[in-house]
Amino acid sequence: MYFLNLSLLQFLAVFGSLSAISVAIYLLDRSRRKQIVSTLRFWVAAEQPAVAARRKHIQQPWSLILQLLSMALLLLAIAQLRLGTPARAGRDHVIILETSAWMAARSGKTTLMELARDRARRYLHALPSRDRVMLVRADAMATPATAFEPDRRKVETAIQSSEPGATALNLDQALAFARHVQSQEGGRAGEIAFVGSGRTIERDPENAAATPRNLRVLLVSDPVENAGLRKIGMRRSATDPDLWEIYISTHNYGTRPRDVTLAIDFGPPGANGRIPAGSQHLTLPAGADKEASFEYRTSSAGILRVNLTPHDAFPADDYAELELPAQPMLPVTVYSNEPELLRPVLSATPRVAAVYRKPAEYKAGDKGLVILDRFIPPQPPTADSIWIDPPAKGSPIPVRTVVENEAFQGWDAGHPASAGLRTKDFKLERTSVFDPAPTDGRIGEVMQGPVIVSRPGKPKIVVLGFHPVLSGMRYELATPLLFANLLRWISPEIFRRWEVAGGSVGTVKLVMDQDVAEKDVKVTTQDGSPLPFTIHDRALNFFSGTPGSVRVAAGDREYLYSLTLPQLWDAKWEPPADAQKTIPKFPPVFESASDLWPWLAVAGAAGLLAEWILFGRFRRIAGISRPVLLRRKATVPLEVRR
Amino acid sequence: MASAPLLDREFLEKLERLTIHWQKSFAGLVGGHNMSRFAGAGQEFLDHRNFHHGDDLRAVNWRAFLRLEKLFLKMFQVEPRVPVRMLLDMSDSMMAYGGQKFDYARKLAASLCYVGLVRLDSIEVHGFSSRLSPRIFSTGGRHRFPGVMDSLKALTAAGATDYLSMVREFIGTYSHRGLVIIISDFLDDNGCERALQYLSDFGHELMLVQVWADEDRTPPWTGELELRDAETGAGLKLDFDDAARERYTRAFDEYCSIIQTLAMRSGGRYAGVASSQTLESVIFGDLVRVKGIA
Numbered sequence: 001m002y003f004l005n006l007s008l009l010q011f012l013a014v015f016g017s018l019s020a021i022s023v024a025i026y027l028l029d030r031s032r033r034k035q036i037v038s039t040l041r042f043w044v045a046a047e048q049p050a051v052a053a054r055r056k057h058i059q060q061p062w063s064l065i066l067q068l069l070s071m072a073l074l075l076l077a078i079a080q081l082r083l084g085t086p087a088r089a090g091r092d093h094v095i096i097l098e099t100s101a102w103m104a105a106r107s108g109k110t111t112l113m114e115l116a117r118d119r120a121r122r123y124l125h126a127l128p129s130r131d132r133v134m135l136v137r138a139d140a141m142a143t144p145a146t147a148f149e150p151d152r153r154k155v156e157t158a159i160q161s162s163e164p165g166a167t168a169l170n171l172d173q174a175l176a177f178a179r180h181v182q183s184q185e186g187g188r189a190g191e192i193a194f195v196g197s198g199r200t201i202e203r204d205p206e207n208a209a210a211t212p213r214n215l216r217v218l219l220v221s222d223p224v225e226n227a228g229l230r231k232i233g234m235r236r237s238a239t240d241p242d243l244w245e246i247y248i249s250t251h252n253y254g255t256r257p258r259d260v261t262l263a264i265d266f267g268p269p270g271a272n273g274r275i276p277a278g279s280q281h282l283t284l285p286a287g288a289d290k291e292a293s294f295e296y297r298t299s300s301a302g303i304l305r306v307n308l309t310p311h312d313a314f315p316a317d318d319y320a321e322l323e324l325p326a327q328p329m330l331p332v333t334v335y336s337n338e339p340e341l342l343r344p345v346l347s348a349t350p351r352v353a354a355v356y357r358k359p360a361e362y363k364a365g366d367k368g369l370v371i372l373d374r375f376i377p378p379q380p381p382t383a384d385s386i387w388i389d390p391p392a393k394g395s396p397i398p399v400r401t402v403v404e405n406e407a408f409q410g411w412d413a414g415h416p417a418s419a420g421l422r423t424k425d426f427k428l429e430r431t432s433v434f435d436p437a438p439t440d441g442r443i444g445e446v447m448q449g450p451v452i453v454s455r456p457g458k459p460k461i462v463v464l465g466f467h468p469v470l471s472g473m474r475y476e477l478a479t480p481l482l483f484a485n486l487l488r489w490i491s492p493e494i495f496r497r498w499e500v501a502g503g504s505v506g507t508v509k510l511v512m513d514q515d516v517a518e519k520d521v522k523v524t525t526q527d528g529s530p531l532p533f534t535i536h537d538r539a540l541n542f543f544s545g546t547p548g549s550v551r552v553a554a555g556d557r558e559y560l561y562s563l564t565l566p567q568l569w570d571a572k573w574e575p576p577a578d579a580q581k582t583i584p585k586f587p588p589v590f591e592s593a594s595d596l597w598p599w600l601a602v603a604g605a606a607g608l609l610a611e612w613i614l615f616g617r618f619r620r621i622a623g624i625s626r627p628v629l630l631r632r633k634a635t636v637p638l639e640v641r642r
Numbered sequence: 643m644a645s646a647p648l649l650d651r652e653f654l655e656k657l658e659r660l661t662i663h664w665q666k667s668f669a670g671l672v673g674g675h676n677m678s679r680f681a682g683a684g685q686e687f688l689d690h691r692n693f694h695h696g697d698d699l700r701a702v703n704w705r706a707f708l709r710l711e712k713l714f715l716k717m718f719q720v721e722p723r724v725p726v727r728m729l730l731d732m733s734d735s736m737m738a739y740g741g742q743k744f745d746y747a748r749k750l751a752a753s754l755c756y757v758g759l760v761r762l763d764s765i766e767v768h769g770f771s772s773r774l775s776p777r778i779f780s781t782g783g784r785h786r787f788p789g790v791m792d793s794l795k796a797l798t799a800a801g802a803t804d805y806l807s808m809v810r811e812f813i814g815t816y817s818h819r820g821l822v823i824i825i826s827d828f829l830d831d832n833g834c835e836r837a838l839q840y841l842s843d844f845g846h847e848l849m850l851v852q853v854w855a856d857e858d859r860t861p862p863w864t865g866e867l868e869l870r871d872a873e874t875g876a877g878l879k880l881d882f883d884d885a886a887r888e889r890y891t892r893a894f895d896e897y898c899s900i901i902q903t904l905a906m907r908s909g910g911r912y913a914g915v916a917s918s919q920t921l922e923s924v925i926f927g928d929l930v931r932v933k934g935i936a
Binding site: 032033034035036037038039040041042043044045046047 | 735736738739743827829831854855857858861863865866867868869870871872873876878879880882886887889890893894897
């Protein structure tokens with residue numbers, strides 16, 4: 001006799017806890033007999049002070065015994081008490097079927113996955129019919145495909161539907177998971193059978209799980225020569241924003257050097273309209289990395305494809321696509337009678353496309369940014385705007401006063417538009433001093449108040465109380481920097497720096513700049529849903545289990561990861577020498593163990609039902625509790641009363 | 643499936659020799675023994691009147707019809723008789739301990755009704771708790787008994803006892819004095835003594851039948867008890883032992899003595915019965931002994 005689901009210790013612990021709770025409830029709730037009586041008047045006469053230290057008594061011991069017995073029966077049913085010996089009962093086996101990306105490699109006319117499926121099926125058929133089997137698919141994460149199933153057809157169907165994934169094998173996690181489910185199930189543990197190539201990610205010898213003693217290794221032979229793309233990085237040149245610098249890392253997983261051609265092309269999505277962008281011939285040494293770099297000039301968006309030829313038995317890592325974002329331009333409309341004053345400061349910024357118009361040509365619906373030079377339009381612009389020395393009547397921010405020959409006091413270091421601005425002492429011949437709202441930014445000030453004010457919101461507004469080119473500031477280096485800062489503050493997306501990377505699915509690590517705050521970091525998938533990430537010591541880590549694009553926004557930088565390459569192995573696992581390595585032949589077993597749990601469950605439920613009927617609350621409230629019925633015969637003759 | 647009758651035929655046959663008795667003489671009423679409603683000797687001719695559709699043809703003066711070819715109806719002067727009224731307690735306290743008191747009281751009421759029907763007496767039965775329930779009129783001979791028994795069986799107990807308001811309503815409803823049979827446990831938190839005295843002072847003759855369950859008089863429980871009043875819902879927690887039980891029974895008996903004294907003092911009768919007693923022993927023993935029936 002033995003338990004299938006619980007150990008004896010677990011059973012005793014659970015039953016002990018339930019019994020304690022039940023007895024406590026009896027002592028607390030049922031120790032005082034509840035009784036409905038005709039009247040309380042005679043009871044009041046008979047009342048006596050309650051004894052303070054009176055011991056609790058269980059008033060309905062048979063009810064308690066019946067409850068405990070019923071609970072014990074139900075618990076035995078849950079524990080699956082069985083007659084017979086555990087040695088003759090079935091065992092619980094776990095088949096770990098490797099579904100890493102590498103299993104898609106071809107070996108001869110078939111793939112490694114098909115070979116692994118075939119071996120798993122043969123192992124399944126060799127197991128005794130009483131045994132239960134769980135199938136676990138293992139790549140970067142171990143995923144159970146079935147529960148412990150006695151039905152072989154279900155497990156076989158799960159084996160047949162197993163396909164290679166996109167990540168590499170994490171063997172330690174798969175073995176730990178298999179051991180865990182075997183110990184949790186409570187039955188007799190069978191074997192853990194690993195079926196696959198055994199090529200795994202780099203294992204940490206300290207953290208690597210100890211090899212289980214019940215391990216059986218059914219390795220699939222994989223004499224595959226493979227070379228493939230490992231990593232691709234792209235960024236815009238610091239000197240030329242239209243120039244992309246491309247770095248490509250390749251790896252030869254084989255045992256022989258290989259001559260390959262690395263080619264890139266660019267164009268819209270799809271096969272048509274693509275333009276070759278460069279190619280290089282490489283000789284890849286065996287088991288080593290090789291890098292190549294390209295440059296490609298474009299400001300438009302598109303798809304960059306990287307192709308490694310000739311293809312080999314594992315073509316999935318010979319090809320990658322990266323999505324390049326467009327280089328956006330900021331349209332600026334300048335309304336001025338003296339456009340030559342502003343032309344130098346605007347032409348210094350390459351991502352600005354400026355158009356100069358007379359104030360008489362003003363249109364309120366201009367897009368992008370509108371600069372109004374000493375001019376009040378009949379209707380305010382709907383787009384973001386910079387107002388330079390506006391007349392006091394009509395200024396978007398009220399003018400408090402006008403001062404002359406006033407020394408410039410300084411910049412607000414906390415405002416992003418003042419970043420990096422330094423000026424020597426200079427005087428403003430004439431400037432308007434504004435009366436800003438509490439939410440407005442005070443970029444530059446004289447003694448009487450702010451002379452450069454920014455108003456956040458939509459649209460954004462910046463007002464300068466003086467013309468920088470016509471004032472004492474015209475010889476300062478801060479003048480073009482101030483305009484550059486204002487443009488960045490108004491349209492930060494125009495100045496965002498892009499980095500594009502191609503790589504494999506799995507864990508991605510990114511070292512961020514020092515000035516990026518953690519709260520400004522966002523990681524999203526290509527459909528816009530957020531992806532969990534961690535930041536530790538400026539290093540951002542996230543995991544993507546499926547191929548696709550991931551965007552990381554960190555301050556003024558944006559990283560675009562095209563994770564389309566499969567994650568490949570780092571090392572070949574050598575199974576322990578004492579592990580079984582062949583399809584087993586199990587001796588036939590006798591069907592000696594039998595299930596008792598249905599009968600135990602029925603008996604337990606019947607016991608609880610009987611307890612409820614005989615001693616339940618409704619019976620006590622109705623006032624015909626069992627003890628009363630038993631004592632009814634003790635009646636008192638009338639003569640006694642008279 | 644039809645439910646079992648309150649009383650079986652064998653027991654009813656035993657009741658046929660009994661008569662309900664009262665002792666008082668009521669002014670203007672015939673008393674001291676039973677009078678038949680249809681006996682000719684006791685009814686005197688009063689007058690004739692014109693026959694109307696629906697009148698009893700047996701009272702038609704056929705001689706006058708033969709002579710005058712018109713229908714005339716003979717009118718008799720009915721002798722006033724002592725009214726017998728029965729009050730049956732239907733409060734929640736009667737339902738305590740499984741409703742045994744209420745069942746017993748209904749059977750007792752049915753037995754007395756049958757005794758009255760056999761002697762062609764009319765008995766008006768009311769249930770009560772804080773108010774009187776609609777009247778059940780028991781009259782017309784023994785063949786009317788099944789209807790009376792069904793009406794008694796259909797009564798359900800509910801509500802708290804309030805003797806004072808019930809007696810006020812009773813006196814307001816019935817101005818003629820007579821015999822009042824009260825079958826009850828007489829457990830009213832406000833006390834029933836004053837109300838019963840009021841009834842007696844009004845001129846009614848009281849026959850009090852107190853019904854109690856064994857648990858009412860001698861509670862079988864010991865230990866820590868949490869009690870709840872069946873009528874008011876009030877609670878009481880106490881420790882109960884043999885000494886407390888003796889005090890309880892003593893208090894109960896004292897209360898019964900008060901009820902008995904009240905009945906005897908006003909010329910009435912009192913019988914205390916336990917629901918564990920057989921109905922036969924109560925009818926032929928206790929009630930005969932107190933001369934409630936003979």
